[in-house]
Amino acid sequence: MPPQPDIFVSIASYRDPELIPTLKDMTDNASSPQHLHIAVCWQDEGDFSVFSDAGLTVSRQSETQDTRFFCYNGASVTVIYRHYLTSEGACWARHLSETCYQDEPYFLQIDSHCRFIEGWDQQMISLLESLKKISALPVLSAYPPGYQPGDDEQKSKQTSVSRMIFREFTREGIPMVGSHVLTAPRPVRGSYLAGGFIFAPGRFVRDVPNDPQIFFAGEEIGMSVRAFTQGYDVYHPHIPLLWHYYKRAECSKIWQDHNDDARKQGAVSRAWWERDRVSKQRLATLLGLNNDAQEIAPPYGHGDQRTLRQFEYQTGLHLRLRAVQPAVSGDEKQAFFAVPPASDAEWLEAFTLWHHRTITLSPAEITGPGAGYEFIRLSVYDRDNRLLFTCRQPPASLTSPDEQSAVSLSIRFSTLPCCYPHRIRTCGWQSGVGWGELTETPW
Structure with missing residues (x-):
């Protein structure tokens, strides 16, 4: 009988040549690849030979042509295929991957262009378990350091790590996040989740599933609010656990394929910006920016463990005013306020x-x-x-x-x-x- 997987890995991949190298590096560097259940939403042209050519073997037959089950270096890999012109965005793809979750005790969300430290699986589990001494529901997340594929890939891997900070408000009033160099002896508390790296208890998939109606921009603040109100605490790792390929100038992007011309020709049902507009309206509702909007229904709305105002207290953001506390925009780039204000009036005063x-x-x-x-x-x-x-x-x-x-x-x-x-x-x-x-x- 095959071993029960410990980690459910969700990967959204859009026409990405780095998918196979990512799967190889992940399984090669895992301490226990046989304990991995990897689910990939593969948005491409449907030539499954790329998987067999890379050494993935069919583990069992599927009832549909769009879902295939493989074994790779001992890991279980489920591939959900969708033609890239039918894609509805990053969170839609992550949502499809999450349908493969089978109650594994741990959950990892990444993008399809990553590299991993040796023993990354045990290291992530060890860090997360150590945080349970101080948090009931800890989550590891951050923008991983970068790497560059190619002959000098090993040399290109950055060694510094970062924590996540507020960057700016968009014209729609949606907070966007950035990164700030982190030097610490242990994981540090934060407020924001990175879409490209989340490691959490497995129940996170059910508590904070990706909202398929969120296109891309604002994904992270939306997930951060929802996770916070469900009772999760974000921690930024103090050491590199994986690397991420950021530039990707040569790679196909959905906003290039799903453009106005493609919509006029009938190749796509909506241009990317149309989905993005609807997505941002939904995010504005989630963030309390629309006075007359109805609340978003579970499981994509707020949790019942904490409130949106408490999230504002913790982050130093006033969402409706599009304002931040001085410490947020100052040199310290503070993103986590451990002590809530004595009163709402006191908190509001600090925005002057x-x-x-x-x-x-x-x-x-x-x-x-x-x-x-x-x-x-x-x-x-x-x-x-x-x-x-x-x-x-x-x-x-x-x-x-x-x-x-x-x-x-x-x-x-x-x-x-x-x-x-x-x-x-x-x-x-x-x-x-x-x-x-x-x-x-x-x-």
Whole structure:
């Protein structure tokens, strides 16, 4: 009787020449490849000979032509085939892979372009089990260090690791994440999941299954929120466990194949951007950005262990305001706040950033020509020329010991932490004449 697999591995592969090398490296470097159940959603042209040519052997017959069962280096490999023109995105493919889950105790989600350390399976299990001393539901996740396929592949493998941080809000208000170098003696607590590497208890597949309606962008913040509200705690590994191929400039992408021309010709049912638009609307609902939207039904909505507001407390993000706490955007790039605020009011107060500056105005800037200015308008703009603050000052309020002396004017105002002053503009107004000369100075 074959051994019961310990790790269920989910792989989404889109026309990727690195799939077979990934399977080979994974099984070659596993301590117990016979304990792996690998499920691949293979979005390609359907030539299954690529698997037999690589040494995969049929383990049992399938009832359908679109699903094949193989054995490879002792591992069980299930391949679910879909023609690449019928693909509906990365999370749709991950969702199909997850249908093969058979209650294995551990779950690994990766992309189809990875390399692995020797004994990666035992190392991941050991790290995850050690974290159960401090967390009921730990998850290992991060952007793995990179590698470059080819003759110098071994030399190309990076040795540094990273933790995940907030990067920016999209124009739709969806938070996007990035990475920051991590140096630590043990895994560190974080808030965000990386789609290309998740190692978790097997039940994660049922608790936080991939939503097939999420196309690609925003996948990670959506999974992060859902995992958090289900009670999972993210930890970023302090050592390399695998490597990821990032550039992939030569590889086919779904947004290249599923374009407007392909849709007009009937090759695809929707252009990629149409799926992406619907996906982002769904993410906006999940993140509480749509006031009138209905909640997303289980299992793709929020869990019942924690709330969305608690996620905001932990990450330092205010999703509706598209704002972040100062420590999130500061040099420390903080992504995990261990201690929740004493109150919601206290937390909201921290999103106010005060700016103070004293400027000097010359007598000519204050009085103006002829009858003089009726008021001076002072405005502060950010780097993108967005107005942050403006006020009017009558010349009489700008006094100096004598008419020949410059006047100091103190400016104080507040903004959201993501808004930073860049330029100060002053200009006087005179009835019948209009605006005077504009003076612009750096903040």
